[in-house]
Amino acid sequence: MDFALNDEQREIREMVHDICLERVEPRAAQIDESGEFPWDIKELFAKHDILAIPFTPEYGGVSGSALTLIVAVEEISKFCATSSLILSVQSLGSLPIWLAGSEDQKRKYLPPLARGEQMAAFALTEPGSGSDAGGMRTRAIRRGDTYVMNGSKTFITGGSVADTIVVFARTDQNGDAPARDISAFIVEKSMPGFKVGKLEKKMGIRGSPTAQLFFEDLALPAANRLGNEGEGFKLAMRVLDHSRPGIAAQALGIAEGAFDLARRYARDRRQFGKPIIEFQGIQFMLADMATQIEAARALTYASADALDRRLPDINVSSAVAKVFASDTAMRVTTDAVQILGGYGYLRDFPAERMMRDAKITQIYEGTNEIQRLVIAREVLKEKG
Amino acid sequence: MDLALSPEQQEVRTLAREFAEREVKPRAEAIDHNSEFPRDLVDKAARLGLLGVLVPDAYGGAGLDHLSFAIFVEEVARFCASTAVILDVHNSVGTEPVVLFGSEEQKRRWLPDLAQGKKLAAFALTEPEAGSDAAHLKTTATRRDGGYLLNGTKIFITNAGEAGLYVVMASTKPGSGADGITAFLVGGDNPGLKVGPKFKKMGLNGSAIAEVYLENCAVDEADRLGDEGQGFRIAMRALDSGRIGISAQALGLAQGALDDAVAYARERKQFGKPIAELQTIQNKVADMAVKIRAARWMTWKAAALCDAGLPFTREASMAKLFATDAAMEITLDALQVFGGYGYLEEYPMARRVRDAKACQIYEGTNQVQRVVIARELERV
Numbered sequence: 001m002d003f004a005l006n007d008e009q010r011e012i013r014e015m016v017h018d019i020c021l022e023r024v025e026p027r028a029a030q031i032d033e034s035g036e037f038p039w040d041i042k043e044l045f046a047k048h049d050i051l052a053i054p055f056t057p058e059y060g061g062v063s064g065s066a067l068t069l070i071v072a073v074e075e076i077s078k079f080c081a082t083s084s085l086i087l088s089v090q091s092l093g094s095l096p097i098w099l100a101g102s103e104d105q106k107r108k109y110l111p112p113l114a115r116g117e118q119m120a121a122f123a124l125t126e127p128g129s130g131s132d133a134g135g136m137r138t139r140a141i142r143r144g145d146t147y148v149m150n151g152s153k154t155f156i157t158g159g160s161v162a163d164t165i166v167v168f169a170r171t172d173q174n175g176d177a178p179a180r181d182i183s184a185f186i187v188e189k190s191m192p193g194f195k196v197g198k199l200e201k202k203m204g205i206r207g208s209p210t211a212q213l214f215f216e217d218l219a220l221p222a223a224n225r226l227g228n229e230g231e232g233f234k235l236a237m238r239v240l241d242h243s244r245p246g247i248a249a250q251a252l253g254i255a256e257g258a259f260d261l262a263r264r265y266a267r268d269r270r271q272f273g274k275p276i277i278e279f280q281g282i283q284f285m286l287a288d289m290a291t292q293i294e295a296a297r298a299l300t301y302a303s304a305d306a307l308d309r310r311l312p313d314i315n316v317s318s319a320v321a322k323v324f325a326s327d328t329a330m331r332v333t334t335d336a337v338q339i340l341g342g343y344g345y346l347r348d349f350p351a352e353r354m355m356r357d358a359k360i361t362q363i364y365e366g367t368n369e370i371q372r373l374v375i376a377r378e379v380l381k382e383k384g
Numbered sequence: 385m386d387l388a389l390s391p392e393q394q395e396v397r398t399l400a401r402e403f404a405e406r407e408v409k410p411r412a413e414a415i416d417h418n419s420e421f422p423r424d425l426v427d428k429a430a431r432l433g434l435l436g437v438l439v440p441d442a443y444g445g446a447g448l449d450h451l452s453f454a455i456f457v458e459e460v461a462r463f464c465a466s467t468a469v470i471l472d473v474h475n476s477v478g479t480e481p482v483v484l485f486g487s488e489e490q491k492r493r494w495l496p497d498l499a500q501g502k503k504l505a506a507f508a509l510t511e512p513e514a515g516s517d518a519a520h521l522k523t524t525a526t527r528r529d530g531g532y533l534l535n536g537t538k539i540f541i542t543n544a545g546e547a548g549l550y551v552v553m554a555s556t557k558p559g560s561g562a563d564g565i566t567a568f569l570v571g572g573d574n575p576g577l578k579v580g581p582k583f584k585k586m587g588l589n590g591s592a593i594a595e596v597y598l599e600n601c602a603v604d605e606a607d608r609l610g611d612e613g614q615g616f617r618i619a620m621r622a623l624d625s626g627r628i629g630i631s632a633q634a635l636g637l638a639q640g641a642l643d644d645a646v647a648y649a650r651e652r653k654q655f656g657k658p659i660a661e662l663q664t665i666q667n668k669v670a671d672m673a674v675k676i677r678a679a680r681w682m683t684w685k686a687a688a689l690c691d692a693g694l695p696f697t698r699e700a701s702m703a704k705l706f707a708t709d710a711a712m713e714i715t716l717d718a719l720q721v722f723g724g725y726g727y728l729e730e731y732p733m734a735r736r737v738r739d740a741k742a743c744q745i746y747e748g749t750n751q752v753q754r755v756v757i758a759r760e761l762e763r764v
Contacts, residue, residue: 001393001451001688002386009385067385263761283758284751290761291702298681299674305387320674369667376666379673380646 003301008063009071012053016075019048020083028080031207032353037161038207041083046116050076054091055098060111066242066307070249070300077253078260081357082207084253086119088246089158089208092365093120095239096166096184100227109164109186121162123153123187123213124236130155131370133168134179134233138215140169147171147185147225149193149218157364159211160196163189167215168236171229182232186224193218204356237315242307244318244365248300251322251329251361255296258329258336258354259289265340282339289332296325316378319371326361326368333358389451396452400459403432412464415590416735419582421546422590425467430501437475439483443495450625450687454632458680461636462643463732465739466590468636472629473542474498477622477747478505481551481567485610485618490569494549503548503572507626508538508596509619516752518553519562519616523598525554532556532608534568534576534601540746544594545579548572552598553619556612565615569607576601587738624697625690626747627704631683634704634711634743638679641711641718641736642672648722665721672714679707698760705753708743715740 005013023044031038045051053069055061063069069091076084094113097105112118129135138151149169159165165187172181187194197212227235263286266277276282303321306314333355337344344351362368389397407428415422429435437453439445453475461468479498482490482505497503514521523536534554541550550570557564570577580595610618646669649660659665682703689696719726719733726733744750
C-alpha cells in the first residue's frame with residue numbers, strides 16, 4: 001500500500017500552488033468583497049491548462065485522473081474557494097457529457113471546455129426539488145426531431161457564465177416512477193428561450209455566480225439529448241458520485257488554508273509574555289484540527305482513487321469523503337477564527353471568509369443529511 | 385498511490401478473520417466475565433504464527449509487515465479486545481524492540497521462543513510517578529561486575545505475570561532524564577523480578593495488568609538492549625508502532641460494535657417497522673461508518689509509512705487519537721441502538737464500551753498524542 005502521489009500529481013500540485021500563491025491569494029479578499037466573477041482567474045487557469053485537468057488528452061485535456069483533479073482543487077481552495085469552483089464546475093458540467101455523451105457530443109463539446117474557451121454548468125436543482133431531485137418539474141416535450149423545454153432551475157453554480165449547460169428535465173409525465181421520466185440535455189447559452197435570472201446574494205463563495213435559469217419554449221435538437229430518454233436521473237446521481245470527491249477536496253483545502261493561517265498567527269501572536277502557540281489550550285486545538293484534516297485527506301484521496309480504479313462502491317466512498325471533509329472544514333475554520341480571536345472576526349483576515357465559504361460544502365452537491373442516507377442505506381443493506 | 389491490499393495482506397485478513405470468528409468470538413464473554421487470561425487462545429494463535437507477526441523468518445517468525453499486523457489486531461478486536469491487546473502488546477512493544485535493536489545473540493536467544501509463543505513479551509516503561517512524563521522514571525540500573533542491578537517499581541504492565549520476557553526501561557544515570565535511560569531484557573524467571581496481584585479494571589478483564597517490582601534484579605551486560613542512554617529512543621520507537629496496534633484494536637472494537645448495531649437495528653421492530661428504517665438510527669449508523677473508514681485509512685497509512693521506512697510518528701499519533709476517540713463514540717452509540725438490552729452484560733455492547741475506554745488512555749493518553757502531534761507540527 002502506498003499513499004504517495006505520483007509525479008504528475010506532485011508536479012500539478014506545485015504548479016497550481018505557485019500560481020495561486022502569486023496570483024489568486026492576493027485577489028481572494030477582493031473577489032469576496034465585490035461578489036463578482038473573477039474572469040482574470042478563469043483566464044489564468046485556462047492559460048495554464050488547469051481547466052484541462054478534468055479531461056483526457058483524447059478530448060484536448062491533460063489528465064482525466066480524479067485524483068489529479070482533486071489535488072488541484074484542494075490546492076486552489078487553500079487560497080480561494082470561489083476560484084476552486086471555476087475548476088470544479090468545469091468538471092461537474094462536463095461529467096454528464098463524459099459519462100453519457102455520444103462520440104459526436106464529446107468531440108463537439110469537451111475540447112473547448114478543456115481549453116477553457118467555454119465554460120460548463122450542471123442544472124439539476126429546482127425551487128421545489130432540492131434533495132428530492134426526482135420531483136423536478138422542468139419539462140422537455142418531444143416534437144419530431146426537437147424537444148421543447150419549459151421550466152426553471154435554481155442554485156446553478158456558474159449558471160450565468162456558462163456556455164454549455166447540462167439540464168435535467170422530465171420527458172414523460174405519465175410514468176408512475178417520477179425518477180424514471182427524467183432525461184438529460186445539453187443546452188447552449190445562445191439558444192433562444194434560455195434566460196439567466198437573478199444572481200443570489202450569498203454568505204460565502206461570493207465570487208461564484210449562483211444563478212436562476214429559465215427555459216421558455218426552448219427548442220432543442222434531439223441530438224442534444226444525453227443518453228436515452230428516462231436515463232437522466234440515474235446519470236445525475238452517477239455524476240454526483242463522481243463529483244463529490246471534488247467537494248471533499250474543496251472542503252479539505254479550505255480547512256488546510258484556515259489551519260495554516262491559525263498556526264502562523266499562533267506563532268506570531270504574543271500574550272502573557274510568549275507566543276500563544278506555547279499554551280496547551282492552543283496546541284491541543286491545533287492538534288485536533290490537524291488530525292481531522294489528516295482523516296479528511298485520507299478519505300478524500302481514497303474516494304478519488306476509488307474512482308480512478310473504478311471500484312464498485314464509489315457512491316459510498318464519495319459520500320463518506322464529502323460528509324467528513326465538509327464537517328471538518330466547518331469545525332476547523334470555526335476554530336481558526338477562534339484562535340485569531342477578535343482579529344479572526346474582522347474582514348482584514350481571511351479566517352472569517354474561510355468559515356463562510358466552508359458552510360456551503362456541507363450543503364451543496366447533496367446536503368450532508370442526504371449523504372448520511374446514502375451511507376446508511378448501504379451499511380444497513382442485507383449482506384448476502 | 386496504491387490503496388489496494390496485497391495478496392499477502394488479504395490472506396492475513398482471511399486467516400485472522402477465521403481465527404477470530406471460530407475461536408475468539410465464542411470465548412469473549414467468558415473471558416470478560418471470569419477475568420480469565422485466555423491462555424488457550426494465545427496457544428491457538430501461536431500455532432497460526434500470530435505471535436511472531438513482525439519477527440523475520442530467520443528467527444522463526446512470520447516476517448509480515450505492520451499493515452498485516454494492523455489487520456490481524458483489528459480482526460481479533462472485533463470480538464475480544466482483551467485477546468487483541470495481549471497479542472498486540474506481545475507482538476509490538478514486547479517483541480519488536482528486540483527485532484529492531486537487539487544484538488544477533490539477543491535475537492537468537494529470544495525471538496524464536498517469542499515467535500512460537502513459548503514466551504510472551506511485556507513492555508515495562510510506566511511507573512507510579514512517571515506516566516505521561518516517562519522520561520522522569522525512577523527505576524535505576526546500577527553497574528556491578530559484568531552487569532547491572534535493577535531497582536524500582538513499574539505499573540500498568542500488560543501481560544505481567546504471564547510474560548517470559550520484560551523489556552524494562554531503567555536509568556543508568558539518575559537525574560539526567562531521557563538521556564540516562566537504558567533498556568534491558570529481563571527474563572520472567574529472574575528471581576529479582578516480582579509481579580503484584582492483577583488489577584481489577586473497568587474492562588479488558590482478560591488482559592493481565594499488574595505492578596512489576598525489580599528488587600536487586602541482576603542482569604548481565606549482554607542483557608542490555610542497545611547502548612546505555614539509548615533506552616528512551618528505543619521506548620519511543622516501540623510506542624510509535626505500538627500505536628498502530630492500539631489504533632487497530634480501537635478500529636476492531638468500533639467495527640464489531642457497528643456490525644452488531646446494524647444486525648440489531650434490522651431485527652428490532654418498533655412502531656410497526658424495523659428501527660433501521662428510522663432516520664435517527666440511519667444517521668447514527670452513517671456517522672459510525674464514516675468514522676470507521678477514516679480511522680482505518682489513518683491506521684493503514686501509519687502502517688504503510690512504517691513499512692516503507694518513512695517517518696510515521698505523527699501519523700501513528702493521529703491514528704491513535706482519532707481511532708480511539710472514534711471507538712469510544714461508536715461503542716457508546718452502538719450500545720444506545722440496543723437501548724436497555726445494550727446495558728445488559730449478556731450482549732457484548734457494554735463490554736465494548738468498557739474496553740474502548742482503555743484505548744484512549746494507554747500507549748500514551750490521547751492528551752499525550754496531542755502533545756506529540758503539536759510538537760510534530762512545529763517541525764513542518
